[in-house]
Amino acid sequence: MSKDNQILEEFTSKEYEHGWSVNYEADEAPIGLNEDIIRWISAKKDEPQWLLDWRLKAFRAWEKMTEPEWANVHYPNIDLQKLRYYSAPKQSKKAKNLDEVDPELLQIYERLGISLNEQKRLQGIAVDAVLDSVSVGTTFKETLGKLGIVFCSFSEAVHSHPELIKKYLGSVVPMTDNYYAALNSAVFSDGSFCYIPKGVRCPMELSTYFRINAANTGQFERTLIVADEGSYCSYLEGCTAPQRDENQLHAAVVEIYAAKDAEVKYSTVQNWYPGDKNGKGGIYNFVTKRGICAGDNSKISWTQVETGSAVTWKYPSCILKGDNSIGEFYSVAVTNNYQQADTGTKMIHIGKNTKSRIVSKGISAGHSQNSYRGQVQVMKRAHNARNFSQCDSLLMGSKCGAHTFPYIDIQNSTAKVEHEATTSKIGEDQLFYCNQRGIATEDAVALIVNGYAKEVLNQLPMEFAVEAQKLLALTLEGSVG
Amino acid sequence: MLSIKNLHASIEGTPILKGINLEVKAGEVHAIMGPNGSGKSTLASVLAGREEYEVTQGEVTFKSKDLLDLSPEDRAREGVFLAFQYPVEIPGVSSTNFLRTAVNQVREYRGQDPLDAVKFLTLIKEKMKLVEIDQKLLSRSLNEGFSGGEKKRNEIFQMAMLEPTLSILDETDSGLDIDALRIVSNGVNQLKSDDKATIVVTHYQRLLDYIIPDFVHVLYNGKIVKSGTKELALELEEKGYDWIKEEADKATV
Numbered sequence: 090m091s092k093d094n095q096i097l098e099e100f101t102s103k104e105y106e107h108g109w110s111v112n113y114e115a116d117e118a119p120i121g122l123n124e125d126i127i128r129w130i131s132a133k134k135d136e137p138q139w140l141l142d143w144r145l146k147a148f149r150a151w152e153k154m155t156e157p158e159w160a161n162v163h164y165p166n167i168d169l170q171k172l173r174y175y176s177a178p179k180q181s182k183k184a185k186n187l188d189e190v191d192p193e194l195l196q197i198y199e200r201l202g203i204s205l206n207e208q209k210r211l212q213g214i215a216v217d218a219v220l221d222s223v224s225v226g227t228t229f230k231e232t233l234g235k236l237g238i239v240f241c242s243f244s245e246a247v248h249s250h251p252e253l254i255k256k257y258l259g260s261v262v263p264m265t266d267n268y269y270a271a272l273n274s275a276v277f278s279d280g281s282f283c284y285i286p287k288g289v290r291c292p293m294e295l296s297t298y299f300r301i302n303a304a305n306t307g308q309f310e311r312t313l314i315v316a317d318e319g320s321y322c323s324y325l326e327g328c329t330a331p332q333r334d335e336n337q338l339h340a341a342v343v344e345i346y347a348a349k350d351a352e353v354k355y356s357t358v359q360n361w362y363p364g365d366k367n368g369k370g371g372i373y374n375f376v377t378k379r380g381i382c383a384g385d386n387s388k389i390s391w392t393q394v395e396t397g398s399a400v401t402w403k404y405p406s407c408i409l410k411g412d413n414s415i416g417e418f419y420s421v422a423v424t425n426n427y428q429q430a431d432t433g434t435k436m437i438h439i440g441k442n443t444k445s446r447i448v449s450k451g452i453s454a455g456h457s458q459n460s461y462r463g464q465v466q467v468m469k470r471a472h473n474a475r476n477f478s479q480c481d482s483l484l485m486g487s488k489c490g491a492h493t494f495p496y497i498d499i500q501n502s503t504a505k506v507e508h509e510a511t512t513s514k515i516g517e518d519q520l521f522y523c524n525q526r527g528i529a530t531e532d533a534v535a536l537i538v539n540g541y542a543k544e545v546l547n548q549l550p551m552e553f554a555v556e557a558q559k560l561l562a563l564t565l566e567g568s569v570g
Numbered sequence: 571m572l573s574i575k576n577l578h579a580s581i582e583g584t585p586i587l588k589g590i591n592l593e594v595k596a597g598e599v600h601a602i603m604g605p606n607g608s609g610k611s612t613l614a615s616v617l618a619g620r621e622e623y624e625v626t627q628g629e630v631t632f633k634s635k636d637l638l639d640l641s642p643e644d645r646a647r648e649g650v651f652l653a654f655q656y657p658v659e660i661p662g663v664s665s666t667n668f669l670r671t672a673v674n675q676v677r678e679y680r681g682q683d684p685l686d687a688v689k690f691l692t693l694i695k696e697k698m699k700l701v702e703i704d705q706k707l708l709s710r711s712l713n714e715g716f717s718g719g720e721k722k723r724n725e726i727f728q729m730a731m732l733e734p735t736l737s738i739l740d741e742t743d744s745g746l747d748i749d750a751l752r753i754v755s756n757g758v759n760q761l762k763s764d765d766k767a768t769i770v771v772t773h774y775q776r777l778l779d780y781i782i783p784d785f786v787h788v789l790y791n792g793k794i795v796k797s798g799t800k801e802l803a804l805e806l807e808e809k810g811y812d813w814i815k816e817e818a819d820k821a822t823v
Contacts, residue, residue, distance in 0.1 A: 525643075
């Protein structure tokens with residue numbers, strides 16, 4: 090066995106770090122999908138009638154839709170009737186605050202390195218922890234509350250701020266937007282809700298940590314962020330799942346609304362279980378993320394580091410409606426073994442002088458397939474719209490693939506759209522050069538990859554940039570061939 | 571320090587080195603000269619452990635260790651340094667970051683504690699003077715957009731930082747103007763000491779005006795066909811390589 094193969098072998102036998110699961114008594118919906126299940130979920134959450142009606146409307150629309158097939162990913166048909174749509178850890182009584190949450194559940198997060206204990210937390214980050222279908226707790230609620238910031242689980246917000254939910258739910262991603270968004274609208278269970286009032290600059294990072302624990306259960310969370318005029322917030326989402334042989338479905342919807350002069354920065358470090366080295370198991374990650382720069386001079390910035398999931402299908406997008414609004418998309422997507430990712434963004438320029446910037450860095454190793462799919466659309470009214478797109482692909486080994494599908498649609502002649510793309514391979518020369526300076530191959534790969542992804546990693550909040558760097562190195566360990 | 575015995579190496583089945591014998595002692599400077607395609611750079615690469623080259627015969631001991639048995643990174647950690655003829659670019663990785671990783675991995679191998687940021691920067695400042703390198707260059711991506719001279723100076727700077735016992739300079743003079751050549755040679759000379767050795771691989775005598783060799787070897791067709799002192803280099807400068815080739819070809823017939 091050559092040295093490279095040997096390293097590859099060592100890596101692939103390395104276990105996914107977060108592959109464990111915990112047994113707890115769960116409150117579960119029966120398996121299957123129909124109107125009764127939706128009523129069951131809605132009743133479980135004690136929802137108002139209007140929300141149940143909204144769900145049912147989405148369900149009826151979904152029934153008429155078909156699964157999209159245009160993405161460059163291949164997977165066996167998912168039998169949605171064999172999934173469970175709600176699973177929640179049973180708690181004797183409803184926890185009013187974190188002190189009342191079952192310590193066993195808090196331990197799950199401790200084990201993931203996410204302490205929900207406010208004293209122990211890194212200063213400056215508030216966390217909403219979502220386990221399977223429910224939020225188990227949100228930290229720093231009081232601190233944020235003093236500024237008028239609402240940060241809580243979605244279910245809680247339905248009761249505490251129904252007027253906001255009613256106004257913004259589905260306003261960015263309509264319930265019938267696409268197959269998985271419609272499914273999510275019908276069965277979503279929990280997620281995070283965040284509202285930043287006028288002129289408030291959120292003083293800490295807000296974050297949601299999603300964990301799938303139960304088997305045969307789909308996770309359908311819904312996140313809604315509303316930034317009122319002149320406000321600012323930075324939001325981070327992290328995710329992991331146990332290692333299971335069967336595939337699990339994760340179909341989330343994230344909506345961001347930015348009013349006049351508001352700015353939202355949304356970062357994701359996605360590390361769902363990617364399946365084993367032969368491509369068995371792993372999460373199907375079919376996610377709809379979209380933000381609207383509704384007011385003038387608003388800004389939405391997406392940063393994603395995608396290392397997990399067996400199949401990823403995800404296009405965080407910006408609708409640039411307000412004049413002078415700005416949309417940004419920074420992405421590093423890493424695929425190894427048999428992972429498949431079809432990810433990118435849509436920038437829709439509607440307002441005048443709108444600007445968008447796309448920086449996508451794909452890294453493919455093993456037998457994986459990595460596609461960038463991006464759309465830049467400049468509407469008639471969008472005078473002086475500007476877009477710059479840069480799509481780079483890095484290949485490691487000779488069995489993986491990198492694909493780029495850029496779509497550009499310009500209806501205004503004053504628009505300036507630039508697209509740059511490169512494809513490169515980690516060279517033997519680069520590795521040898523590092524080796525010759527005393528740097529081991531593994532560390533050399535980490536160094537080169539992090540250098541390649543630097544522009545994107547720089548966009549992440551400090552604490553997470555370090556995590557993301559480690560994660561990149563871990564995902565690619567030994568994948569040089 | 572370095573002992574090469576009957577070294578044969580080939581690339582993709584084609585023999586390039588055909589029985590090299592060379593002894594290098596601490597404190598010595600050896601120049602390896604020869605016409606293009608004689609195997610000079612191959613010898614440098616084989617010593618550094620480049621994988622494309624297959625050693626088919628012979629042995630190399632370095633500080634009484636079997637050099638050929640060591641991985642390229644362990645050779646580096648043991649003190650073998652190769653100044654590349656064509657230093658590679660690594661986008662997004664600053665020279666400083668690269669060197670800090672290298673220096674600390676070498677230190678770890680040698681059982682030393684890693685250097686903290688302050689000590690590391692002090693070391694950088696001290697070594698920078700040797701090759702008159704601009705600090706701005708060190709915060710830029712490694713070798714990316716560097717001029718030919720900057721790349722070569724950066725190689726010698728790295729050499730200064732890593733403090734090798736055996737330095738191999740592979741055509742370090744190529745692509746250098748006279749000022750850069752002086753600066754680079756100056757750096758190399760200042761790094762010389764009684765417990766270190768240098769092998770200078772070059773096509774031209776020019777470099778040897780600055781880095782004075784103790785021995786000069788002429789490599790031709792994969793073998794050392796003539797060895798001498800620095801006068802041999804001057805003779806080559808004057809007469810070219812043809813007479814050596816003729817002599818060698820006659821001897822093999």
